Amino acid sequence: MQASAYRVIQYGVGAIGAEVARVLASRLDVKVVAAIDSATDKAGHDLGRLAGLSRDVGITVTADAEAALALPADVVIHTTGSYLEEVAPQLLAAVDAGKNVLSTCEELSYPWDRHPALSRQIDARAREAGVTVVGTGVNPGFVMDTLALALSAVCQSLSRLEIRRVVDVSTRRIQLQRKVGVGITPEEFEKRKATGRFGHVGLMESARLVAHALAWPVDDWQEVLEPALCDSPRQAGEIRLVRGQVAGIHQVVSARRNGREVLRLELEMSAGAAQPRDEVLIEGQPPVHMVIEGGVQGDLATAAIVANAIPAVVAARPGLLTMADLPLLYARRVQG
Amino acid sequence: MQASAYRVIQYGVGAIGAEVARVLASRLDVKVVAAIDSATDKAGHDLGRLAGLSRDVGITVTADAEAALALPADVVIHTTGSYLEEVAPQLLAAVDAGKNVLSTCEELSYPWDRHPALSRQIDARAREAGVTVVGTGVNPGFVMDTLALALSAVCQSLSRLEIRRVVDVSTRRIQLQRKVGVGITPEEFEKRKATGRFGHVGLMESARLVAHALAWPVDDWQEVLEPALCDSPRQAGEIRLVRGQVAGIHQVVSARRNGREVLRLELEMSAGAAQPRDEVLIEGQPPVHMVIEGGVQGDLATAAIVANAIPAVVAARPGLLTMADLPLLYARRVQG
Numbered sequence: 001m002q003a004s005a006y007r008v009i010q011y012g013v014g015a016i017g018a019e020v021a022r023v024l025a026s027r028l029d030v031k032v033v034a035a036i037d038s039a040t041d042k043a044g045h046d047l048g049r050l051a052g053l054s055r056d057v058g059i060t061v062t063a064d065a066e067a068a069l070a071l072p073a074d075v076v077i078h079t080t081g082s083y084l085e086e087v088a089p090q091l092l093a094a095v096d097a098g099k100n101v102l103s104t105c106e107e108l109s110y111p112w113d114r115h116p117a118l119s120r121q122i123d124a125r126a127r128e129a130g131v132t133v134v135g136t137g138v139n140p141g142f143v144m145d146t147l148a149l150a151l152s153a154v155c156q157s158l159s160r161l162e163i164r165r166v167v168d169v170s171t172r173r174i175q176l177q178r179k180v181g182v183g184i185t186p187e188e189f190e191k192r193k194a195t196g197r198f199g200h201v202g203l204m205e206s207a208r209l210v211a212h213a214l215a216w217p218v219d220d221w222q223e224v225l226e227p228a229l230c231d232s233p234r235q236a237g238e239i240r241l242v243r244g245q246v247a248g249i250h251q252v253v254s255a256r257r258n259g260r261e262v263l264r265l266e267l268e269m270s271a272g273a274a275q276p277r278d279e280v281l282i283e284g285q286p287p288v289h290m291v292i293e294g295g296v297q298g299d300l301a302t303a304a305i306v307a308n309a310i311p312a313v314v315a316a317r318p319g320l321l322t323m324a325d326l327p328l329l330y331a332r333r334v335q336g
Numbered sequence: 337m338q339a340s341a342y343r344v345i346q347y348g349v350g351a352i353g354a355e356v357a358r359v360l361a362s363r364l365d366v367k368v369v370a371a372i373d374s375a376t377d378k379a380g381h382d383l384g385r386l387a388g389l390s391r392d393v394g395i396t397v398t399a400d401a402e403a404a405l406a407l408p409a410d411v412v413i414h415t416t417g418s419y420l421e422e423v424a425p426q427l428l429a430a431v432d433a434g435k436n437v438l439s440t441c442e443e444l445s446y447p448w449d450r451h452p453a454l455s456r457q458i459d460a461r462a463r464e465a466g467v468t469v470v471g472t473g474v475n476p477g478f479v480m481d482t483l484a485l486a487l488s489a490v491c492q493s494l495s496r497l498e499i500r501r502v503v504d505v506s507t508r509r510i511q512l513q514r515k516v517g518v519g520i521t522p523e524e525f526e527k528r529k530a531t532g533r534f535g536h537v538g539l540m541e542s543a544r545l546v547a548h549a550l551a552w553p554v555d556d557w558q559e560v561l562e563p564a565l566c567d568s569p570r571q572a573g574e575i576r577l578v579r580g581q582v583a584g585i586h587q588v589v590s591a592r593r594n595g596r597e598v599l600r601l602e603l604e605m606s607a608g609a610a611q612p613r614d615e616v617l618i619e620g621q622p623p624v625h626m627v628i629e630g631g632v633q634g635d636l637a638t639a640a641i642v643a644n645a646i647p648a649v650v651a652a653r654p655g656l657l658t659m660a661d662l663p664l665l666y667a668r669r670v671q672g
Contacts, residue, residue: 153640155637300492330660332549
């Protein structure tokens with residue numbers, strides 16, 4: 001442990017929180033001082049055990065958020081949910097306790113359009129408390145927004161930007177497969193879609209972040225969510241798929257200016273998806289066509305980005321910021 | 337022109353300086369207030385004409401650097417040479433005149449190892465004057481250093497990093513072809529190499545910047561420069577190549593820790609090079625394999641990065657910084 005280690009409070013010990021705990025346990029420049037989770041199978045247990053570390057780390061997960069947030073700490077790593085309205089009280093409690101916040105809440109990555117009033121409230125409270133709040137992760141947070149912005153640095157001008165992520169969820173955890181509807185019928189897909197709580201959360205946020213950072217005016221935003229259908233029988237992890245069943249989601253955000261599509265984000269997350277990859281296509285001067293073969297592994301990367309962002313978020317100016325406001329993040333070597 | 341336009345002095349109007357002038361002429365948030373070049377075919381001419389804009393921009397290129405640097409300005413864009421010792425007096429004059437400096441001097445991208453005393457001097461004078469000095473460009477400055485660092489943000493840990501750039505110079509300007517020895521004999525290649533002034537400048541700087549930013553200890557640095565030989569007759573722009581002639585350079589930097597190669601940068605710049613691309617291969621958790629097909633076009637990108645870095649360098653803390661110290665750069669839309 002370094003003398004100047006960053007003191008971290010983990011808020012949420014689900015799949016992502018556990019992955020974050022594993023990363024932080026390997027870092028010499030970080031000390032976890034508390035962990036919060038109200039789930040009855042988590043509160044009272046050691047964080048290390050819950051994170052699958054096969055050893056105690058000496059931090060007992062607590063359901064008492066107020067007491068934990070009152071402890072001296074530099075940053076709260078918040079990993080409890082995707083929807084800003086639901087998690088806002090948690091974020092504001094951390095802010096009011098004088099803590100910087102790094103959250104994987106997808107809607108927080110660029111909340112200004114979907115939740116303007118709440119964004120202004122979080123921003124004002126953060127400024128008042130002198131702390132920074134940032135939403136990040138691999139997607140939204142990196143592969144479909146920040147990375148495209150980073151690549152644009154080589155361009156004198158841009159006329160169109162296309163960003164694509166294809167994930168073969170058959171190689172990923174079962175929760176993710178369920179989340180994108182692997183194995184359900186097209187009818188069930190439409191029912192879930194009608195709830196407004198189905199599909200990937202954050203694609204529109206990525207698109208809005210990119211357009212905002214590039215200062216691109218957009219006349220018309222469209223988002224379409226469709227099932228990726230199984231066209232030949234296949235095994236997806238534990239699920240056996242037959243032709244016509246849902247293999248996952250195909251989600252597209254399209255932004256137009258003067259009738260022309262200037263920004264397109266396409267996300268396919270399905271069992272057996274062909275050519276898994278992350279792709280950025282910049283039509284500009286010069287053009288750029290980037291592909292990350294296989295795509296960036298999501299859960300590992302989200303935990304990595306959160307851990308790698310700690311120094312930047314502690315040093316950043318107060319307020320509700322985005323990834324486009326932070327300095328370049330990278331994997332500084334801080335393991336033992 | 338915006339009321340708060342960045343005032344720029346261009347120092348150097350060669351191939352890169354002219355490209356920068358063309359980019360800046362299209363930007364609403366930049367006003368060029370002076371241009372310096374002592375070449376007799378440049379001083380006295382209009383910057384726009386020299387930059388091939390087919391119109392005057394109202395800035396007459398001057399050989400009087402002192403007078404030009406005394407004008408009120410936010411940043412000097414310096415594009416006169418690759419070697420730090422040669423251009424240091426120009427950089428220091430700009431610093432002493434109270435100007436931030438963005439330079440394409442390759443050795444300035446990470447000068448601390450090759451020129452420690454000079455680096456300390458520039459750093460001290462910049463701090464004293466309250467200005468920032470940064471070396472950047474496409475390579476060094478982006479594709480073989482900053483981009484790899486940006487990608488590392490998704491990694492929990494890294495064990496090895498390989499960065500490759502392959503440029504087919506037959507599609508590029510004749511000066512670049514000459515610079516990498518297209519059409520010379522292997523004997524002539526060895527002679528030029530022996531001067532210490534041949535090959536790509538900046539590969540070691542990129543490698544050192546990456547190792548520094550990642551806080552990687554390195555026991556042993558190696559750099560090798562070899563000719564890429566023509567194995568079948570081909571036409572390279574204006575040059576007809578026969579078998580056995582030099583088609584360009586193949587340059588490698590390798591860094592080892594405990595006898596193991598942890599960092600490798602490979603640059604091939606040759607006429608007819610196969611599979612031109614920029615490639616980053618991260619062995620880590622998770623691994624990342626990124627390819628930019630065709631590679632980023634160098635001259636266009638260098639001018640773009642310089643222009644896109646202006647706001648960041650003006651806002652940055654004083655001193656001699658690197659690209660790893662700057663915020664995320666991107667192509668904010670500032671054209672008319």
